[in-house]
Amino acid sequence: MSEETKYVELCKGINGLDKIILREVRGCSAEVYLYGGHVTSWKNEHGEELLFVSSKAIxxxxxxxxxxxxxxxxxxSNLGSLEPHGFARTRFWSIDNDPPPFPTNSSNKAFIDLILKHSEEDVKIWPHRYEFRLRITLGPGGDLMxxxxxxxxxxxxxxxxxxxAYHTYFHVTDISHMFVLSSEVRVEGLETLDYLDNLKNRERFTEQGDAIVFESEVDKVYLRTPTKIAVLDHERKRTxxxxxxxxxxxxxxNPWDKKAKTIPDLGxxxxxxxxCVEAACVEKPITLKPGEEWRGRQELSAVPSSYCSGQLNPESAILSEDIGPA
Structure with missing residues (x-):
């Protein structure tokens, strides 16, 4: 990357919406729309898109x-009185020019600080005042935080x-193709864990498979999960x-074929x-008293891999602790 190339660039995106482009020296990039505080692109040094965005996205x-x-x-989801998945993803965020210190690597140059505060309209539907600060960082090696x-x-x-929840959509090879023995796309790190099945009225079950593979619609909330989860894409040899x-x-x-046809903005x-594999806090909601702050963090990496990583035995992984108010 030349000296003139910007690590952070504010420009116009689709339909004239403001977006920020983050770039790193090896050629990786990310794009963030102020509408929704929404990451819409994450590319590796080869320019390959790692996130899925629908061709019909509005x-x-x-x-x-x-x-x-x-x-x-x-x-x-719809586990309350608000619109499904809440309102943060349909609000215009602002660039935060004076954020408090973040506990992140200070050597990273490709990052943006955003902030969302309550509006009087929002207070009518959710009667609380808050400040939501979001830092999005692209690391020198291409990690997205x-x-x-x-x-x-x-x-x-x-x-x-x-x-x-960080409702992350990963871009994967054809998830509906199955090999004789195993799926081309699989999730490791959630084996043997309890989950709530949203397709069965949030009934609680225990995962039985050696890894999660896909042959039909799935909508599950896994509980007390490890701090590290892997999504293996065999055809691309990427994890x-x-x-x-x-x-x-x-x-x-994943909505699978029948549900997909009912979603207007999805082909x-x-x-x-x-x-979608999403870091979330769903089962036990977070409660904050006035002045208290909660922190949640997600870091994504895309690495070359052989088919089975074999490194994510949930029995040996460190379980994520319930982190309370700061």
Missing amino acids: FKPPKAIRGGIPICFPQF LTSRIRNTNTDGKSFTFTF FELRKDGLPDAVVW DDEYKHML
Whole structure:
């Protein structure tokens, strides 16, 4: 990258929406829309797209962008009175020019600080005041890091409770193709864990497979998950590594063929090339008293890999702890 190339560039995206492009010296990049505080692209040094965004995604308020990394706050799914997945992903965020110190590597140059605060309209549907600070960092090696800090700024003495997820859409090889013995796309690190099945009224089950493979619709919330989860893509010989802090759950979702056809901003066959594996806090909502702050972090890496990593035995992995208010 030349001296003139910017690590951080503010420009216009689809439909004139403001976006930030993050670039690193080896050629990797990421794009972030201020609408939704939404990461819509993450490319490696070869220019290969690592995130899925639907060809039918609607980059126009008030519709959320289909794909990338939507921010689900203050509600995950439809588990409350708000719109599904909350309102943070359909609000315009601002660049935070004076953020408090973040516990991140100070040598990183490709990062942006965003902030979302309550509006009077939002207070009508969710009667709380908050500050949500989000730092998005592209590391020199191409790792993508999202760090969230949410503070209760209520002046009436009231606590508030929320659920949260980084709704990450990974771009994968055709997930519907099966080998004789195993799937081309699989998730490791969630074996033997309990999960809530959203397709069966959130009934609780225990995962039985050696790894999670895909041959039909899946919508599960895995509980007390390791800090590290892997998504293996055999055809591309690539493994996505997801590392997380403060987010004890992990959501795995793919709508499959029938559900995909009911989603207006998703192509009928696009489910084959997407897989959502989401760092989340769903089972036990977070409660903050006035002045308290919660932090949650997700770091993504894409590394060359052979088919089976064999390194993510959940019995030996460190379990994610429930991180409470700071």
